[in-house]
Amino acid sequence: MKKKLVVLSGAGISAESGIKTFRDYNGLWENHRIEDVASPEGFARNPKLVLDFYNARRQQLKEVEPNTAHKLLAELEEYFDVHIITQNVDDLHERSGSSKIIHLHGELTKAKSVNENSKIVDYTDDIQVGDLHPDGSQLRPHIVWFGEMVPEMDNAIEIASQADLFLIIGTSMQVYPAASVIRYVPEHCEVFVIDPNLDNPNSFTKNENYIKSSATEGMNHLKEILIKKYQ
Structure with a gap:
């Protein structure tokens, strides 16, 4: 065995x-405050900023090996x-x-609904405000943000x-x-x-x-x- x-x-x-590593020496992630792009509160304040941020990470992932x-x-x-x-x-x-x-x-190549009990789905395209999960709710990245379980x-x-x-x-x-x-x-x-x-x-x-x-x-x-x- x-x-x-x-x-x-x-x-x-x-x-x-x-x-890039998650947090640069200055405490920022890709020039953003962590709480703005990696927290439920940041997503609630500015969902487009957060979605654009992870769209860029997802595109970068396609360019590396x-x-x-x-x-x-x-x-x-x-x-x-x-x-x-x-x-x-x-x-x-x-x-x-x-x-x-x-x-x-979590995983950049997956997405889920803002409804926490929804099914996680494979997703390699950009996510925009208005893109919906099959349950009818807004899609978000399948990422565990600060403050989440x-x-x-x-x-x-x-x-x-x-x-x-x-x-x-x-x-x-x-x-x-x-x-x-x-x-x-x-x-x-x-x-x-x-x-x-x-x-x-x-x-x-x-x-x-x-x-x-x-x-x-x-x-x-x-x-x-x-x-x-x-x-």
Whole structure:
């Protein structure tokens, strides 16, 4: 039976494909205040601004490709039962070939109604004010905004609690509740970290399991380690 490798990925893995990290050094996202484009209140104040913002993100997604780090994670499915828990809203894990993915913060390639109980639909075109969900309500991006529940959190916790191996890649572990997933891994689980900037790696794993490098460089190194050690 394959060992279960659970991966918690963040913006750092997609940055190497050309997708900007969620929050720039000045606290803005693509020159917008976070609360204006990533909150229910911002959507209520100015739905066109919010829809245009995510339309631009969706168009950008069509112009980028998965990078080597994404592809190496997909290749590990040959050796391990790989489950990816991602904070990213892009589809680069899917496009690289990974098959078991939980999106904690939603997906750019999907939409839903402003009616919270409506069905999520695939949607890769622009969303405009007046575009309606089949239930008759205004469409909005399938994105978990600040102040909203994280529907996939329970699923992520369940998967993490079954991990034999756990990898943190491209995330500062500062965004909650996503970062709390690490609390649920079993005691026997070996934890690895790939990040060029993460502070205090000892709070997550042993020094020898901390790879201080970019996502691609780190995955090239880690793939060899995992196959050699666990196959």
